[in-house]
Amino acid sequence: MDVNEIIDRYYPQDNELKNIYMLHARAVAGFALELARRHPELGLDEQFVYEASMLHDIGIFLTDAPRIHCHGTEQYLCHGYLGAQLLRSLGYERHARVCERHTGTGLTKEVILQNGWNLPAQDFQPETLEEQIICFADKFFSKTKFLTQPRSFEQVVESMRKISEESVEKVQKWAKLFM
Secondary structure (H helix, E strand, C coil): CCHHHHHHHHCCCCCHHHHHHHHHHHHHHHHHHHHHHHCHHHCCCHHHHHHHHHHCCHHHHHEEEHHHCEECCECHHHHHHHHHHHHHHCCCHHHHHHHHHCCECEECHHHHHHHCCCCCCCCECCCCHHHHHHHHHHCCCCCCCCCCCCCCHHHHHHHHHCCCHHHHHHHHHHHHHHC
């Protein structure tokens, strides 16, 4: 797989959106790989961690998020699911799973239904260690204020607290495992 070819397929122009996308993806990939290398005992597939980190947000261009130069029609919350569809169409199931499972600390069927979100009513929880480490690394970088400089762990916890205590517990568990 050539990650850059896939990125160029969906982001063919050098513009502000592609710049934001690449800065964010590289930051997440770099941090995820750093964490993976700290823990060789986990036996993580580093090539996959790199590729999936670079592609985890591939679907953002389909969403309506003008602040980050996305002018699609879908809710931003759907970017992971939409990205998974794109990668599945190319035959990259394993990478697609990272796309659809990285939002927050993963979404549950119950939360999707409770909020009436435009997503399939199913669980999108990171399962493999590779899915988890990418999801965890992603929490440290946003596509705005924390584009290249990471949030502190305390800031990550506070951002997860806005979602749920379950999300806080999950990032704390991942911190023990990966940091």
